[in-house]
Amino acid sequence: MIRPRAEQAWTLAAALVAAAVCLPLLALAWAAAQGSDGLWSHVVQHVLPQATRNTLLLLGGVGVLVIALGTGSAWLVTAYAFPGRRVLAWALLLPLAVPTYIVAFAYLDLLHPLGPIQSALRDLLGIASPRDFRLPDVRSLPGAILLLGFVLYPYVYLATRAMFMTQAAGLLEAGRSLGAGRAALFFRVALPLARPAIAVGTALALLETLNDIGASEFLGVRTLTVTVYTTWVTRGDLAGAAQIALAMLVVAVALIALERHGRRRQRYAATQRPRPMQPQRLGPLGSACALALGAIPVVLGFVLPAAYLAHESWKRVSLYGGVSDQLVASAWNTVTLALVATVATLALGLLVAWALRLAQLRRRTRSSAPLRLAALGYAVPGTVLAIGLLVPLGWFDAAVGAVLEQAFGIAPRMLLMGSMAALVIAYTMRFLAISLGGVEAGLARISPSLDQAARSLGSGAAGALWRVHLPLLAPALAAAALLVFVDVMKELPATLLLRPLNVETLATWLYAEAARGTYEEGAVAALLIVAVGLLPVILLARVGARFGTARPTP
Known part of the structure; x- marks a missing residue:
């Protein structure tokens, strides 16, 4: 058997990781309690009400x-068969490849009064002046709702389609045999069954909305996230920013509680192997309408x-013969940060998942429950996490600087805060849940008998992990690494707050270019982010294609 001391060492290391993830939240509360030199009263009276309402x-x-x-x-591509359905089923995932701030960046130019869409409409209507015809301004709260909704709906689509393809099949067929029409099947059977999946997907989409800073600022919507950023960066008021960040954290916790409430008493178990729903074939007119309706979110959210x-x-490259050196440097910084953060996140996720595995084998699940706090960072908006990290990073820099000054007579400042290490720490805490979830899913597919065989051959905990489990975990580790790498590349709020001076990533480069209105240079950075973001979407599409298909019924 695995020696108790070895298990305790793994558990202690995992507990330290979980405590480190919780530390920024404790530091956030401490910073918020310090007061803000009179600025907080101004924020409460004039800034916070509008930001909270928005x-x-x-x-x-x-x-x-x-x-x-x-x-x-999800219902359209699952319940009905029509030409183009298979392509549409995976194309509906494509908006996941485009971060919200990039969609806002693109539509600001596309929907500008002198942009291509409004210019084409005026030409079509024979109107010469923009003053005589102008669409509603996209820089508004309704504009932000529409753009974010058309980008984030795949979270609900993924979870709901999986529910429709498995659990709903038998009940829907029973309802159909009892004479229920299409509308009754959807509203009386499918929708109640899908409520847990809808709750999960909606909670994820709303957490992404709460984390957004670029799209909201580009579109002129002053949210809590934007207020935290301006309070810290513009006013230099850390305590005020921490207090607003705590309000954001309350909203995030409320969203998670709402998701739990939506899934209460909603559990469905499949006693047999899941089988897909039998889609009904549509006629020519119905097929055309279904394809058009399904294509609208794809066109607006991605195409x-x-x-x-x-x-x-292409305009930027053809006119100037390439891209600027600053953009190349930003791309290099982005890839470097993403690689380092991915390695660190995978290593820590593997550590915590293995400690949980050891506790599960010894049936000590209650004592290992606090280790799951390591996954807390994904539920915390990037802005909140960054503000919470400022305090402990400052403490660390001050303590190390004092030690080095006494020992060697040198007094370095901002060891972590002035380097990319702060960004790597923030990325690791933020996306540790992805790594942990992926490794846990991989370990769940490995039979405990292999652990017992390794023990019987005298292998310890580390030896069993290295020789037996790691080779079997390679696919799960690769998938988790891909997801973490892409999420790090897209992360904007934490990067804006913690990046060192004169260091740009593709996300911050795009943010700066949009603020200056230089869309050509920013478009290259945005296109690179989208191209990399397509990789996990392709992975999801391939998994969905293998999940199950069914022949349509007439």
Whole structure:
């Protein structure tokens, strides 16, 4: 058997990781309690009410839109058969490849009064002046709701379609045999069954909305996230920023509680192997309408922004014969940070998952429950995590600087805060849940008999992990590494707050270019992020294609 001391060492190391993830939240509360030199009263009276109202309205509008788009599109490609259905089923995932701030960046130019869409409409209507015809300004709260909704609906689509393809099949066929029509099947059977999946997908979409900073600022919506950033960066008020960040944390916890509430008493077990729903074949007119309806979210959420970025990037490269050295440096910084953060995140995720595995084998699940706090960072918005990290990083730099000054007579400052290490720490804490979840899923597919065989051959905990489990975990580790790498590349809020001076990533480069209105150079950075973001979408599409298909019924 694995020696108790070895298990305790793994558990202690995993507990330290979980404590490190919780530390920024404790530091956030400490910083918020320090006061803000009179600025907090101004924030409470003039800034926080509007930011809170905008945030809640944005969350409410995006929630309604992602539920409608995600659930409707999932039902469309699952319950009905029509030409183009297979392509549409994976194409509906494509908006996941485009971060929200990139979609806002693209549509600001596309929907500008002098942009291509409004210019084409005026030409079509024979109107010469923009003053005589102008679409509603996209820089508004409704504009932000629409853009974010058309990008984030795949979270609901993924979870709901999986539910429709498995658990709903038998009950839907029973309802159909009892004479229920299409509308009754959807509203009385499918929708109640899908409620847990809708709750999970909506919660993820709303957490992404709460974490957004670029799209909200580009579109002129002053949310809590934007307020935290301006309070810290513009006013230099850390305590005020921490207090607003705590308000954001309350909203995030409320969203998670709402998701739990939506899934209460909603558990469905499959006693047999899941089988896909039998889709009904549509006629020519119904097929055309279904394809058109399903294509609208794909076109608005991915095709138009991606085509715009490709066109603007081509213009930039052809006019100037390449890209700037600063953009190349930003791309190098992005890849370097993503690689280092991915390795660190995978290593720590493996450590915590293996400690949980050892506790599970010894049936000590209650004592290992606190280790799951290591996954807390993914539920915390990047802005909140970054503000919470400022205090412990400052403490660390001050303590190390004092030791080095006494020992060697040198007094370095901002050892972590002035380097990319702060970003790597933030990325690791933020996306540790992805790594932990992927490794745990891989370990769950490995039979405990292999652990017992390793013990019987005298192998310890580390030896069993290295020789037996790691080779079997290679696919799960690769998938988790891909997801973490892409998420690090797209992360904007934490990067804006913690990046060193004169260090840019592709995300911050795009943010700066959009602020200056230089869309050609920013389009190249955005296109690179989208191209990399397509990789996990392709992976998800391949998994979905293998999940199960069914022949349509007439």
